[in-house]
Amino acid sequence: MRTDDFLEVMHELVAFVRVAEAGSFSAAARRHGLTPSAVSRQVARLESAMGVSLLQRTTRQLRLTEAGMAVLERGRVMVAAAQSTMRVAEGHVGSPKGLIRVSAPKAFARHVLQRHLLTFLQHYPDVDVHLLVVDRPVDPLREGVDLVIRLTDDPPQGMVARALMPVRQLVLASPAYLASHEAILAPEDLMAHSCLSIGEQERDSRWRFVRGDDEVELTVAGRYTLNHSEMRLAAVEAGLGVGCVQDFVARDALAAGRVVRLLPEWAFDTNYQGMAYLLFSASRYTTPKVRALIDHLVGALTPGASAAPAPE
The missing domain is CATH 3.40.190.290 (D-Maltodextrin-Binding Protein; domain 2)
Incomplete structure (x- = not known):
């Protein structure tokens, strides 16, 4: 396949990334409102266009080939870039609006984050928040989360990390x-x-x-x-x-x-303490809604920071 022919298989590339992340054709199909056979055909077309096998199919599971792992790594970047491109128009809208997905550890979410999210929602009536309360590490790109709060002394590379508050x-x-x-x-x-x-x-x-x-x-x-x-x-x-x-x-x-x-x-x-960091992808376009919540949390929780003004 010629490298400039990628536009012809973008739908197929997205399907492959979703299948690889979900672990099955049926799970990826449910996410996109398609049938498993339709998604399977999309992946088959991508394999045919690229001339390599991306998945090893068995009756019980799917397994990425070596080529499939390489394509997934680069495909995720391309999908994220495409999503960011589609959000450019939204990003230039002056008033924050839309859905923000946030994840935080359970105790921190209940005792610290909750009251600040309630205040934020009162200040920004056109913004919705989906809060994922889990103690496990969250991959923002894979799980579609805009902001991740994590307690650590070593924030992950490749992400923007804003320090919120120390936890002891x-x-x-x-x-x-x-x-x-x-x-x-x-x-x-x-x-x-x-x-x-x-x-x-x-x-x-x-x-x-x-x-x-x-x-x-x-x-x-x-x-x-x-x-x-x-x-x-x-x-x-x-x-x-x-x-x-x-x-x-x-x-x-x-x-x-x-x-x-x-x-x-x-x-x-102890290992169960550290700085509470607000993490978000460095490659993701920061829309007004996300920027507003970042400023709100940093202003409310970071010592010496001033809270962002509420909209009139």
């Missing part, structure tokens, strides 16, 4: 628990206490503390292990032991005196 894990206990147990004045004192760990990985029971040049790492144990921050906070409030909870989850309980922060002079070093 705090070590907490209830006043009643502290009144009936030995004092906790140093990290080593935790060895004598029931400690509530996250428990998703074996190293979650290894608690590490840093203070200047001093580092202390110890193995803790307790009666209750759970990977849900709000439930872990409730267990701490109930006096079941010492627990680690994200600062934004514990904020109200700390302010009300239901829990007490322990070892505040020590930094609790």
Whole structure:
């Protein structure tokens, strides 16, 4: 096939990308309102035009060939570019409008993001938001998400990353628990206490503390292990032991005196904290609706930033 003939197979290329991402002809067909056989014929035409096999078909699954993997990598870029091109007109409209897809971790979405999204929706009545609340990594290009919030100290390459706010894990206990147990004045004192760990990985029971040049790492144990921050906070409030909870989850309980922060002079070093970044594709055309939400969240959450003005 001549390289300048790609316009003749653009529909087929899009079909192939969707099939490869969905993992089946039927799933891709449902997305586009076609029949599986119609999508299969589109992919077959692309293979014929290119002169290579892109998919290995079996009765149970599809598998990309080496050529198929290379075409998928470049095809995704072409599809994204085509989508961006189609949004150029929308991008020049002065007033933000349309749908924005956002993803965020569960606890962050509930305790931090929700109230700012509600304010944004009140300010921009022509903008809709689809919020995907998941703790797994989200691929914005593959899943059609405009903005991704991720807690990390190492934002991914190839994406624009706007820092929103630091997130820390705090070590907490209830006043009643502290009144009936030995004092906790140093990290080593935790060895004598029931400690509530996250428990998703074996190293979650290894608690590490840093203070200047001093580092202390110890193995803790307790009666209750759970990977849900709000439930872990409730267990701490109930006096079941010492627990680690994200600062934004514990904020109200700390302010009300239901829990007490322990070892505040020590930094609790864990994988479940970091900077909350707002991520979006560097290759995606930033429309007014997306830019408005970026400015709104950065202004609301970033220390020292000023919120973007609401439209009149």
